[in-house]
Amino acid sequence: MNFDYTEEQTLLENMVTSFVRDDYDWDTRCSIVKTEEGWKEENWKKFAELGLLGVPFDEDQGGLGGEATDIMIVMEQFGKGLVVEPYMPSIILAGGLISKLGSADQKNSIIPEIISGDRRYVFAYAEPQSRFDLFDVKCSATLDGDNYIINGFKSVVFGAGMATHLIISARTDGDQRSKSGITLFLVDIKSDGITLQNYPTIDEYRASEVVIENLTVSKENILGELGNSYEAIEEQVDLSTIAICSEAVGILQVLKDSTNDYCKNRKQFGQSISANQAIQHRLVDMMIEYEQAKSILYMAITADLSNSDERRKAASAAKARIGKAIKFVGENAIQLHGGMGVVDEYMISHFFKRATMIGILFGNVDFHMKRYTDLTQSNIQSINEDDGINLS
Amino acid sequence: MDTAFSSEDLKFQSDVREFISNNYPKELKDSIGTKRKTGKELSRDDLMSWHKILGKHNGWSAPGWPKQYGGAEFSPTQKYIFEQECARAECQYIMPFGVNMVGPVIYTFGNDEQKAKHLPGILSGDVFWCQGYSEPGSGSDLASLKTSAVKEGDHYVVNGQKTWTTLAQHADWIFCLVRTNPDAEKPQQGISFLLIDMKTPGITVRPIKLMDGSHEVNETWFDNVKVPVENLIGQENMGWTYAKFLLAHERSGIAGVARSKKALERIKQIASAEMSYGEPLIQDPAFKSKIANAELELSSLEYTELRTLAKDSAGKGPGPESSLLKIKGTDIQQMVTELAMEAVGYYANPHLGTTLSNEYVGPDYATNLSGSYFNFRKASIYGGSNEIQRNIIAKMVLGL
Numbered sequence: 001m002n003f004d005y006t007e008e009q010t011l012l013e014n015m016v017t018s019f020v021r022d023d024y025d026w027d028t029r030c031s032i033v034k035t036e037e038g039w040k041e042e043n044w045k046k047f048a049e050l051g052l053l054g055v056p057f058d059e060d061q062g063g064l065g066g067e068a069t070d071i072m073i074v075m076e077q078f079g080k081g082l083v084v085e086p087y088m089p090s091i092i093l094a095g096g097l098i099s100k101l102g103s104a105d106q107k108n109s110i111i112p113e114i115i116s117g118d119r120r121y122v123f124a125y126a127e128p129q130s131r132f133d134l135f136d137v138k139c140s141a142t143l144d145g146d147n148y149i150i151n152g153f154k155s156v157v158f159g160a161g162m163a164t165h166l167i168i169s170a171r172t173d174g175d176q177r178s179k180s181g182i183t184l185f186l187v188d189i190k191s192d193g194i195t196l197q198n199y200p201t202i203d204e205y206r207a208s209e210v211v212i213e214n215l216t217v218s219k220e221n222i223l224g225e226l227g228n229s230y231e232a233i234e235e236q237v238d239l240s241t242i243a244i245c246s247e248a249v250g251i252l253q254v255l256k257d258s259t260n261d262y263c264k265n266r267k268q269f270g271q272s273i274s275a276n277q278a279i280q281h282r283l284v285d286m287m288i289e290y291e292q293a294k295s296i297l298y299m300a301i302t303a304d305l306s307n308s309d310e311r312r313k314a315a316s317a318a319k320a321r322i323g324k325a326i327k328f329v330g331e332n333a334i335q336l337h338g339g340m341g342v343v344d345e346y347m348i349s350h351f352f353k354r355a356t357m358i359g360i361l362f363g364n365v366d367f368h369m370k371r372y373t374d375l376t377q378s379n380i381q382s383i384n385e386d387d388g389i390n391l392s
Numbered sequence: 393m394d395t396a397f398s399s400e401d402l403k404f405q406s407d408v409r410e411f412i413s414n415n416y417p418k419e420l421k422d423s424i425g426t427k428r429k430t431g432k433e434l435s436r437d438d439l440m441s442w443h444k445i446l447g448k449h450n451g452w453s454a455p456g457w458p459k460q461y462g463g464a465e466f467s468p469t470q471k472y473i474f475e476q477e478c479a480r481a482e483c484q485y486i487m488p489f490g491v492n493m494v495g496p497v498i499y500t501f502g503n504d505e506q507k508a509k510h511l512p513g514i515l516s517g518d519v520f521w522c523q524g525y526s527e528p529g530s531g532s533d534l535a536s537l538k539t540s541a542v543k544e545g546d547h548y549v550v551n552g553q554k555t556w557t558t559l560a561q562h563a564d565w566i567f568c569l570v571r572t573n574p575d576a577e578k579p580q581q582g583i584s585f586l587l588i589d590m591k592t593p594g595i596t597v598r599p600i601k602l603m604d605g606s607h608e609v610n611e612t613w614f615d616n617v618k619v620p621v622e623n624l625i626g627q628e629n630m631g632w633t634y635a636k637f638l639l640a641h642e643r644s645g646i647a648g649v650a651r652s653k654k655a656l657e658r659i660k661q662i663a664s665a666e667m668s669y670g671e672p673l674i675q676d677p678a679f680k681s682k683i684a685n686a687e688l689e690l691s692s693l694e695y696t697e698l699r700t701l702a703k704d705s706a707g708k709g710p711g712p713e714s715s716l717l718k719i720k721g722t723d724i725q726q727m728v729t730e731l732a733m734e735a736v737g738y739y740a741n742p743h744l745g746t747t748l749s750n751e752y753v754g755p756d757y758a759t760n761l762s763g764s765y766f767n768f769r770k771a772s773i774y775g776g777s778n779e780i781q782r783n784i785i786a787k788m789v790l791g792l
Contacts (some may be wrong), residue, residue, distance in 0.1 A: 036748070130753070131669045131737045136670065155754070156738040177670050199747040202604070202762045207741055209753055268533035278779060334769045337532055338777060339556055342602055342770045349603035353766060360740055366678040 003298060005073070012066075013073045015050055020081035026347055029082055033204040039085050039162050048117035053091055057099060061111040068239070068301035072246040078100075079250025082354055086122065086159025090114075092243045094121035094167050096236040097184065101224030106186070121186070122163040124154035124210050125233065132363035134169075134233050135179045139212065140319050141170035148172070150185060150193070150215040158361075160208035161198035168212065172227045179230045185222040186355065191215060203353040235308065238315035241362045242300050243251050245318045248326055251293050251355045253332040256290045258348055259283065262337055286329045293325035296300075316363075316372040323365035326355045330332065395698065401469055408477040411452075415445055416483055424484055430761045431744040433607055434484075436520065436562045442484045443491075443517035449612070451691050454491050461499045461507065462515045468701040479650030487559070489521040490514035494567040497585065497634050510565075511589070522567035524554040524588070524612060531721040534569070535579040535632060539614060541570035541586060543621065548572075548586065550594075550617040556774070560597045560610040563590050573629050585631035587623040594618070602770070604763035613674055632751070639776065646714075646775055647721030649694045655728045656686055662735045662757050671733060684736075686727050693720045712788035715781035722771035722778065733765040740765075 005013060021048065032040050047053050055070050064070070071092060078087060091114070098110055098121065113119040132138035139152025143296070150170050160166065160241025166187050174181030186193065193215030196208045224232055260283055263274035271281050296318050303314035330352045334341035336347050344350075397405065424438050446453035449465055455471050457463020466474060478485070486492075495514045498506055501792050513519030530537040539552025550570055561568065573582030588595070594617040600609045626634055640758065663674040673679055700713055733740045736758040745759030746752055752759075772778045786792040 124739055128772055131666070131668045131673075133669065136667075156741050197747045197751055197753060200743045201741040202743045202766070203741075204743075267529075268531065268536070270533075273532075276779075278782070331769065335772055335777075335779075338773050339526070339770075342767075342773065344601040344603050344605065349766070352769075353603060356762075356765075357741060360734075360738065360755060364737075366676070366734075370678065 005069070009069060009073055011134065012055075012070060013077065013164070015024055016052070016074050016077035016078055019046070019050065020083065024081040024083060034199075037162070038200060038204075038206040039243060041162075043083075043085050044117050044120070046217050047085070047087070048115065052087070054115040056092060056095060057111055057115060058294070061099075061107060062115050062171065063111070068242060068305060071239075071243050072297065072301050075243045075246035077251035079354075080252070080254055081245035082350060082385050086120065086162050086206075088240055088243050088247070089122045089159040090120045090130075090163065093236055094123045094241040096239055097123060097167055097223065098186075100236060101229065101233050106223065110186075119165060120159070120163045121165045122157060122159045122169055123167045123169075123236075124157045124160065125169045125237075126155045127153060128155050130155075132367045133177065134237055135230050136177050137169055137170065137171045137182050138176050139170045141172050141183060141185065141217070141234065142174060143172075144234050146214075146311050147216045147218050148183075149183065150212050150217060152212050154210040154212065156207045157210050158205065158207045160189070160196055160210060163208050165189055166194070166210070167223060168210075168215075169229070169233065172174055174227070181227045182233070183226050184229045184233075185217045186221045186223050187215065187217055191217075201357065203357045204350070205354075205357075231308070235311065237362055238311050239305065241315045241319050242297070242305075244358050245293075245297050245322045248322050248355055248358045249290075249297050251351050251358070252290045252293055252322075254351050255348065255355065256283075258351075259333045259336050262340070262348075265340075273321050279336065282332055286332055289325040289328045293322045293329075296321040313372060313375050316368040316375065318364060320365050320368035320372055323359045323368065326359045327365075330355045349353065395695075397469070397473070401473060402770060404470055405473045405477065408474055409481075411449065412477060412481045412483060415449075416442065416481060417445075420484065421482065425482075429756075430746065431605060431760050431763055438563065439487055439559070440517045440520065443486050445477065446486070447516040451515065453486060453517060454495065456492070457495060457499070457515075461495075461511050472698070472701055478651040479654050484652065485651075487520070489523050489558070489563075489567075490517075490519065493523060493638050494521050494565075494587070497567070497625060497638050501585075501634050502635065506587070506625065519564045520559070520562045522557050522560045522563035522566045522590075522612075522728065524557060524566045527553060527558045528555055532777055534635070535583065537569055537571060539568065539570050540574070541572050541584060541619070543572070544683040546621050547618045548614055548621060548624070550586070550588065550614045552614050554612040554614075555600070555609075557597070557610045557612045558608055560590070560612050561599065561607070566590055566612065567625075569631050569635055572631075573753075576629065580632040582629055583631040583635070584628050585634045586619055587625065588617065588619050592617050592619065594731065602767060604760075604767040606763070606767060647693060647699055647717040648699050648725055649690060649721065652686075652690055652721075652724050652728050655725075655732065656683065656690065658757075659683065659728065659732050659735055662732065665755070665757065666735055666737065668737075679735070682731060686724065686731060689720070689724050689727070693717070696720070712784050715776075715784045715789075718775060719772075719778045719781050725771050726765075728766050729761075729765040729768045733761045736761055 051064060052074060054063035055066040055074055059065040095114055125134060127138055141148040141150045166189050167186045168187060169182055170185060171181055172183040193213050195211040198206060198208045201207050263279055264272050266273050300314040300318040303310050305311045333348055334352055340346050341348055420441055427434055435472055443453050454463035455466045455474050459465045463553050491514060498510050525534060527537050527539060527661050541548040541550045568586045569583050570586050571582050572584040576582030593613040596613040598611045599607045600611060601607060660674060663679060664672050666673040668676045697717055739754035739758035740762040742753040745754055
C-alpha cells in the first residue's frame with residue numbers, strides 16, 4: 001500500500017504548481033476577477049499548451065487518459081490559487097458527459113476541439129425548483145419534425161459566460177421529478193432562443209441564468225439516448241463532486257497554513273497570539289479537520305468508481321465530510337485572523353468565500369449526508385434479522 | 393418567580409407598538425429595505441431619521457439615559473419591550489456610538505460644559521459619533537494603543553492611526569483613546585479619553601471594504617491634529633477607567649435576541665417557498681431540526697438576558713456576565729445568517745443578486761443572504777472578540 005504519486009503524476013503536480021506560482025499569483029488573480037469577462041482566455045490557451053485540457057479524456061481522442069487522482073492533482077493546485085477559469089464545469093463535467101455519452105462522430109468532432117481549447121461546453125442542469133435533485137427537470141423538449149423545440153430556465157450555470165456551447169438537460173418524457181425521460185442536447189451558445197444573464201458570484205467566479213425560449217435543436221445534437229441520460233448525469237456529477245472536493249482540500253490547506261502563520265506573527269499582550277492554549281487547540285483542531293478532509297478525499301479517489309453504488313457512496317461521503325471541514329476550518333480561519341479576516345483586501349476572506357460556495361455546489365452537507373445515509377444504512381435491520389441477533 | 397409582564401408593562405408595550413406604527417416612515421422602511429437587499433450603502437439620513445423622530449418623543453432615542461439628561465430612563469423591562477417592538481417592526485436600529493457609548497461616559501465622567509455641549513446633539517440625532525479605539529497593533533490588547541496626544545499650551549496634538557472606525561464616513565465627532573503618558577508603569581495608566589471634532593485639520597478617513605463588499609469600517613489617521621484641552625473627559629491618564637465603563641455598556645445591547653427572532657421568522661417564510669426533494673424545504677427533517685435548534689438556543693438566551701435584566705434592575709449592574717450575552721448572541725446571529733444562506737441553495741451564489749447590467753437574478757428573498765453570512769463573521773470578532781469575552785468570564789466570573 002502506498003499513497004505516492006507516479007512519476008507522471010508528480011510531473012503533472014509540478015506543472016500545475018508552477019503555473020499557479022508563476023502565472024497566477026495573488027495580484028494577478030485579483031486583477032483577473034475585476035475584468036468585465038471575469039477570466040483570462042489566455043490562461044485557457046496556456047492550459048491547452050500544458051495539456052491540462054486533455055487530462056480526463058481518452059488517449060485515442062488526444063487526451064492523457066487521466067483518472068480521479070490526476071484530476072485531483074490539478075484541482076487541488078487550482079484551489080490553492082483560486083483559479084477562476086472554468087476547468088471543472090467545462091473539462092470535468094461537460095467534457096465527462098460527452099466522453100461518456102457521445103457517439104463516435106460526436107466525440108471525434110468535439111473532444112479534440114475541447115482539448116485544443118477552441119470549444120468550451122458547460123452543462124446547464126439546475127432549475128429554480130430543483131435544488132440539488134438532478135432529475136427535477138421542468139425544461140421541456142418537444143419533437144417537431146426532425147427537430148426538438150426546447151423551452152425552460154436554467155439556474156446558476158457556472159462558466160456559461162465563457163462557454164462556446166451548452167449541454168442542456170430537458171424533459172422529453174415523464175413527470176417533472178421522474179428519473180426517466182431526461183435527454184441531453186448539445187447547442188451552440190449563440191443559438192437563437194438562448195439568452196444569458198451573466199453575473200459575478202459572491203466568491204468572484206462567474207455564472208449565468210439561462211433563459212431558453214423556442215430553441216430549435218436537431219435530433220443529431222442529442223447527446224446519448226433519448227430520455228435515458230439520468231444515470232450518466234448522476235455519474236458525471238459525482239465525479240465532478242470529487243473534483244471540487246479536491247479543490248476544497250487545496251483551499252483548506254491554504255486556510256489552515258495561513259492561519260497558523262498569522263497566529264505566530266500577530267502579537268498581543270506582548271506575545272504571539274499562538275502562545276495562548278485556547279488558540280493552539282483551535283489550530284490543532286483545524287489541522288485535524290484538514291487531515292480528515294484529505295483522507296476522505298483519498299478514500300473517494302481510490303474507491304471503485306466504475307461501480308455505481310461505490311461511486312455514489314464515495315462522492316457523498318467526501319462531499320458531506322469535506323463540507324463539515326470547510327465550515328470549521330473556514331470560520332475559524334476568519335475568527336483567528338480577527339479584523340484582518342473580514343476585510344476584502346486580505347486574501348484569507350477570498351479563500352473562505354470560495355470554500356463556502358464549494359460547500360453548496362452539487363449538494364450541501366445535509367443533501368450528501370442524507371444520500372450517504374440512504375445508500376449505507378438501509379440494510380441494518382435485515383442484517384440483524386439474518387444473523388439472528390436478538391437485541392432484547 | 394414571575395416572568396409575565398405587569399399591566400403597566402403591557403400598557404407600555406401597546407403604547408410603543410402604536411407609536412411605531414404611527415410614526416415609523418414607510419418611505420424609510422422601503423428605502424432601507426431596498427438598499428440592504430441590494431448591498432447599497434445606507435445614507436446618513438437612513439441611519440439617523442428614526443433616531444431623530446424618537447429624539448422628539450420623551451427621550452425615546454436614549455432609552456437608558458436618566459431623565460435629567462433628557463433620556464427616557466426606561467426600566468430594564470421597558471428597555472427590553474422597546475427593543476423587541478422596534479425589532480418586530482423592523483425599525484432601523486439606533487446607532488450605538490452616541491447613545492450607548494459616549495453619551496453615558498459624558499454624563500457620568502464629563503463636566504457641565506461637556507454635558508451641555510454634547511448630550512443634546514446625541515439625544516436629537518443631529519450629531520453623528522464614531523469610536524476611535526482599535527489600532528492596527530492594538531485589537532484585543534487595546535491598552536497597548538500608540539496614538540499619542542501631547543499637551544502644548546491649551547491643545548493636545550494628536551498623532552497616530554485608529555482602525556475599524558465604524559461609519560466614520562458619516563461622523564461629526566470621534567471619541568478616542570489616546571496615550572498621554574508613554575512612561576506610565578502600566579500601559580493602562582497612560583491613556584486619556586478625548587473628544588475630537590472630525591472636521592479638525594489633519595484627520596483623514598480611508599474606507600476599508602469588508603468581504604461582502606460593504607463599506608462599514610474605516611481607517612482614521614491623525615496627523616498633528618490640534619484638540620482643545622477642554623475636550624478631555626475626566627482626568628488625564630484616567631481614560632482606561634472610562635473605556636472599561638463604556639465597553640460594559642457596549643456589550644449589554646449586543647445579544648440581539650429580538651432581531652434574531654425576526655430573522656428566524658423570515659427564514660421559515662423562505663423555507664416555505666424553497667423546494668427540496670420536491671417538497672417545501674420547511675418539511676425537510678434536517679432543515680427543520682436546525683431551525684428548532686436555533687429557536688432553542690434563542691429561547692435560552694432570551695431568558696438569560698431577562699435574568700441579567702432582573703439583576704440589573706435590582707441595582708446590581710450588568711457585570712461581566714454580559715460577556716455571556718455577547719458570545720451566545722453573536723453565535724446565534726451567525727447561526728441564523730448561515731441558515732438563511734443555506735435555505736436558498738444555489739441562489740446563495742449571485743453577488744448582490746444582480747447581473748453586471750443590473751438585472752435581478754433569482755428569487756427576491758435570496759438577494760445578499762450569502763453576503764450577510766460573510767458579513768456577520770465580524771460579530772464574533774468585534775466589541776471584544778469572543779475569545780476575549782471568554783477570558784473575561786474565566787477571570788471575573790469563575791475566578792480562574
